[in-house]
Amino acid sequence: xxxxxxxxxxxxxxxxxxxxxxxxxxxxxxxxxxxxxxxxxxxxxxxxxxxxxxxxxxxxxxxxxxxxxxxxxxxxxxxxxxxxxxxxxxxxxxxxxxxxxxxxxxxxxxxxxxxxxxxxxxxxxxxxxxxxxxxxxxxxxxxxxxxxxxxxxxxxxxxxxxx
Amino acid sequence: xxxxxxxxxxxxxxxxxxxxxxxxxxxxxxxxxxxxxxxxxxxxxxxxxxxxxxxxxxxxxxxxxxxxxxxxxxxxxxxxxxxxxxxxxxxxxxxxxxxxxxxxxxxxxxxxxxxxxxxxxxxxxxxxxxxxxxxxxxxxxxxxxxxxxxxxxxxxxxxxxxxxxxxxxxxxxxxxxxxxxxxxxxxxxxxxxxxxxxxxxxxxxxxxxxxxxxxxxxxxxxxxxxxxxxxxxxxxxxxxxxxxxxxxxxxxxxxxxxxxxxxxxxxxxxxxxxxxxxxxxxxxxxxxxxxxxxxxxxxxxxxxxxxxxxxxxxxxxxxxxxxxxxxxxxxxxxxxxxxxxxxxxxxxxxxxxxxxxxxxxxxxxxxxxxxxxxxxxxxxxxxxxxxxxxxxxxxxxxxxxxxxxxxxxxxxxxxxxxxxxxxxxxxxxxxxxxxxxxxxxxxxxxxxxxxxxxxxxxxxxxxxxxxxxxxxxxxxxxxxxxxxxxxxxxxxxxxxxxxxxxxxxxxxxxxxxxxxxxxxxxxxxxxxxxxxxxxxxxxxxxxxxxxxxxxxxxxxxxxxxxxxxxxxxxxxxxxxxxxxxxxxxxxxxxxxxxxxxxxxxxxxxxxxxxxxxxxxxxxxxxxxxxxxxxxxxxxxxxxxxxxxxxxxxxxxxxxxxxxxxxxxxxxxxxxxxxxxxxxxxxxxxxxxxxxxxxxxxxxxxxxxxxxxxxxxxxxxxxxxxxxxxxxxxxxxxxxxxxxxxxxxxxxxxxxx
Ligand code: FES
Ligand code: FES
Numbered sequence: 001x002x003x004x005x006x007x008x009x010x011x012x013x014x015x016x017x018x019x020x021x022x023x024x025x026x027x028x029x030x031x032x033x034x035x036x037x038x039x040x041x042x043x044x045x046x047x048x049x050x051x052x053x054x055x056x057x058x059x060x061x062x063x064x065x066x067x068x069x070x071x072x073x074x075x076x077x078x079x080x081x082x083x084x085x086x087x088x089x090x091x092x093x094x095x096x097x098x099x100x101x102x103x104x105x106x107x108x109x110x111x112x113x114x115x116x117x118x119x120x121x122x123x124x125x126x127x128x129x130x131x132x133x134x135x136x137x138x139x140x141x142x143x144x145x146x147x148x149x150x151x152x153x154x155x156x157x158x159x160x161x162x163x
Numbered sequence: 164x165x166x167x168x169x170x171x172x173x174x175x176x177x178x179x180x181x182x183x184x185x186x187x188x189x190x191x192x193x194x195x196x197x198x199x200x201x202x203x204x205x206x207x208x209x210x211x212x213x214x215x216x217x218x219x220x221x222x223x224x225x226x227x228x229x230x231x232x233x234x235x236x237x238x239x240x241x242x243x244x245x246x247x248x249x250x251x252x253x254x255x256x257x258x259x260x261x262x263x264x265x266x267x268x269x270x271x272x273x274x275x276x277x278x279x280x281x282x283x284x285x286x287x288x289x290x291x292x293x294x295x296x297x298x299x300x301x302x303x304x305x306x307x308x309x310x311x312x313x314x315x316x317x318x319x320x321x322x323x324x325x326x327x328x329x330x331x332x333x334x335x336x337x338x339x340x341x342x343x344x345x346x347x348x349x350x351x352x353x354x355x356x357x358x359x360x361x362x363x364x365x366x367x368x369x370x371x372x373x374x375x376x377x378x379x380x381x382x383x384x385x386x387x388x389x390x391x392x393x394x395x396x397x398x399x400x401x402x403x404x405x406x407x408x409x410x411x412x413x414x415x416x417x418x419x420x421x422x423x424x425x426x427x428x429x430x431x432x433x434x435x436x437x438x439x440x441x442x443x444x445x446x447x448x449x450x451x452x453x454x455x456x457x458x459x460x461x462x463x464x465x466x467x468x469x470x471x472x473x474x475x476x477x478x479x480x481x482x483x484x485x486x487x488x489x490x491x492x493x494x495x496x497x498x499x500x501x502x503x504x505x506x507x508x509x510x511x512x513x514x515x516x517x518x519x520x521x522x523x524x525x526x527x528x529x530x531x532x533x534x535x536x537x538x539x540x541x542x543x544x545x546x547x548x549x550x551x552x553x554x555x556x557x558x559x560x561x562x563x564x565x566x567x568x569x570x571x572x573x574x575x576x577x578x579x580x581x582x583x584x585x586x587x588x589x590x591x592x593x594x595x596x597x598x599x600x601x602x603x604x605x606x607x608x609x610x611x612x613x614x615x616x617x618x619x620x621x622x623x624x625x626x627x628x629x630x631x632x633x634x635x636x637x638x639x640x641x642x643x644x645x646x647x648x649x650x651x652x653x654x655x656x657x658x659x660x661x662x663x664x665x666x667x668x669x670x671x672x673x674x675x676x677x678x679x680x681x682x683x684x685x686x687x688x689x690x691x692x693x694x695x696x697x698x699x700x701x702x703x704x705x706x707x708x709x710x711x712x713x714x715x716x717x718x719x720x721x722x723x724x725x726x727x728x729x730x731x732x733x734x735x736x737x738x739x740x741x742x743x744x745x746x747x748x749x750x751x752x753x754x755x756x757x758x759x760x761x762x763x764x765x766x767x768x769x770x771x772x773x774x775x776x777x778x779x780x781x782x783x784x785x786x787x788x789x790x791x792x793x794x795x796x797x798x799x800x801x802x803x804x805x806x807x808x809x810x811x812x813x814x815x816x817x818x819x820x821x822x823x824x825x826x827x828x829x830x831x832x833x834x835x836x837x838x839x840x841x842x843x844x845x846x847x848x849x850x851x852x853x854x855x856x857x858x859x860x861x862x863x864x865x866x867x868x869x870x871x872x873x874x875x876x877x878x879x880x881x882x883x884x885x886x887x888x889x890x891x892x893x894x895x896x897x898x899x900x901x902x903x904x905x906x907x908x909x910x911x912x913x914x915x
Contacts, residue, residue: 042411045537052852104401133860
């Protein structure tokens with residue numbers, strides 16, 4: 001309803017997974033819902049909507065952000081989602097490690113876990129257990145896959161160091 | 164022959180006629196059979212060899228008609244079929260398949276019989292067997308109770324073996340050779356001369372083949388897939404963001420909705436004011452649903468934003484206003500009038516306690532808990548009012564109970580059940596919550612109000628946390644005495660509202676008799692105690708309650724194993740040794756020995772470290788856990804955990820390990836933090852900030868031992884949960900001397 005005091009839908013320019021896009025959205029709309037409902041990129045998940053669970057984690061210019069609380073109007077950098085990290089044909093080393101360790105149970109949190117881990121290993125290729133704790137503790141997993149996440153982060157660090 | 168007889172009566176080995184260029188004998192008959200739902204809409208080149216196997220020119224599909232909510236059921240159940248069908252896991256597609264009574268769960272009611280799982284006597288065995296009758300009658304296609312593997316263990320292997328036999332016979336006809344001369348290998352029938360015919364090319368040739376005698380199932384030493392750790396078939400999509408949960412459903416012209424319903428759960432709406440909401444951007448419709456309002460918009464966020472602005476006038480909740488009053492109701496239920504069951508009554512407890520030199524008394528309590536699955540509840544529905552499909556309604560939903568979804572949706576749409584199609588998707592956690600119907604009913608109500616438009620209805624996390632059907636609150640009272648370094652008498656009284664009454668009540672069913680879940684995880688423990696009594700008391704219904712991973716064992720494991728620990732302490736005997744002396748069931752003793760040995764129980768520990776042990780038999784699985792904590796100025800740190808389980812036959816060890824770790828962590832999260840409270844008739848917690856869960860940095864490394872001494876094959880989704888709380892409580896006691904009898908522990912200690 002253009003013109004309504006509650007919303008100003010305007011054309012927003014975004015770069016998502018390397019592609020430049022234009023999408024009509026209220027500038028206040030969280031990036032999460034632009035990705036999921038406007039662009040159909042459903043790999044990024046809705047868990048809490050208040051930056052408590054990490055299910056919605058994406059990268060903006062390589063930094064992990066909680067897309068559920070990031071108004072699309074504030075996004076100026078390049079957005080990367082789980083779909084952009086790797087695919088079945090070309091897996092990212094972190095995804096390979098996740099598969100090797102058979103991490104996922106329900107899998108709902110895992111896009112966010114992987115995005116956080118990719119960012120951690122980008123900054124810190126040889127993280128200690130404390131580093132891993134600090135990076136990963138914002139991502140909840142109700143299925144309790146934490147021990148395998150830790151193993152997969154370590155396995156991914158090894159894979160990346162061998163590339 | 165006995166086995167075949169059973170199968171034929173159950174009627175699930177129907178072989179369809181594949182139709183190539185005309186009707187083939189038997190086709191109509193099978194098409195009408197309700198027993199094989201795959202026969203509907205079957206293509207000309209396809210054969211649905213059983214309700215679990217469909218073969219066509221594009222490949223082999225195995226139906227796994229159970230909810231995949233993280234437990235790996237799609238992989239393990241498909242492997243049961245693939246093993247006997249002689250195909251590799253890479254060569255099959257796995258589908259959930261349609262909602263159908265043919266997929267009823269015959270194992271799920273067995274847990275409710277009043278015989279301990281360790282009782283293999285004739286009467287107990289027969290009672291379990293008879294539960295197949297109501298299960299089949301009710302046609303419950305239901306996932307829960309750690310029953311998927313026991314239910315599928317024979318069904319799925321028989322389905323694979325039968326399909327393989329039909330394919331061999333088809334090849335025998337093609338080649339005009341005796342079937343007995345043929346074998347199979349990796350998805351093909353193989354002749355003695357080395358010629359091969361792929362299964363996918365044989366579908367049409369299966370047309371009029373009657374089901375031959377079911378061949379012998381493979382012996383265990385012939386297994387290629389079972390007993391091995393298989394890569395999960397859903398792992399790649401779940402690691403690439405391509406797995407389709409119901410929240411990811413995308414349909415043409417889809418609208419997005421959310422709901423707000425009475426925070427007084429089950430209460431009606433008096434009125435509402437949505438003037439502001441209906442004027443908001445992106446909002447398309449405001450639709451009343453049972454107990455509240457659905458807002459339908461062009462995007463989920465618009466719906467969520469608009470829903471927040473609606474003001475409501477609610478009728479009060481049909482239960483007491485506060486947690487304090489609810490606990491008071493439970494406290495008042497320890498009466499003979501409210502007695503629900505006494506399934507354990509050995510020796511003479513009253514006399515033994517009357518003559519004891521000292522009676523140890525304790526009271527324990529646990530709060531309501533939310534399920535808090537990571538994927539907020541949601542469902543998508545599309546109702547057709549006009550056109551070719553008029554009167555049809557289709558839903559896409561993560562559900563543990565598809566046959567019930569058909570019933571409920573048909574009622575809402577006012578159509579015959581045959582007009583309802585249910586697409587069961589992957590689930591971002593279930594834990595019992597997705598056996599409920601509220602969210603899918605709301606999607607159906609909204610879709611019926613807006614015909615022709617697919618509506619995806621998603622709950623906010625706030626709606627999800629405040630509108631659960633919760634794990635009930637409960638109180639336990641212990642009176643016990645010790646003599647000669649062991650327990651002389653143990654009287655455990657357990658009171659809580661009834662899960663069965665609440666859950667089945669919402670399905671419009673009334674379950675007569677006691678509710679075994681009130682005492683589950685306590686009455687059937689394999690301890691031999693001279694004077695031993697477990698009594699269940701039914702508190703009045705209040706907040707809606709339901710199955711929460713491990714159901715009654717989730718609270719009773721804590722009660723029973725804290726009580727055993729207190730009695731052990733009173734004797735001065737080592738608590739693990741104490742349990743070993745009391746347990747007479749060999750697989751149960753063995754899991755305790757396994758955690759003892761794996762953890763190096765009894766060896767000296769660093770300063771400030773201490774360990775607790777607990778043992779709970781639930782869903783037929785004995786599970787022992789040891790947890791090591793460190794207590795220092797910062798608080799309690801979980802250092803390490805060990806678990807041992809006995810599943811009878813371990814079909815997929817790595818997946819079983821995952822379930823035990825996950826179950827333990829689920830139990831820890833609840834024990835440390837989980838608490839739902841009610842004030843003014845509303846649930847007070849709303850999201851993960853005030854209903855916190857275990858976090859990555861707090862989760863200890865877990866060592867899992869998987870044993871196979873048990874008499875029966877068992878499921879493992881739940882048994883890892885119950886021992887976690889008491890093992891942690893017993894560890895905190897060992898470290899600090901503080902015996903915490905009320906959950907969550909965080910009310911009395913700080914966790915690092
Ligand atoms: S959905 Fe964004 S942090 Fe939970
Ligand atoms: S795998 Fe289910 S929430 Fe993490």
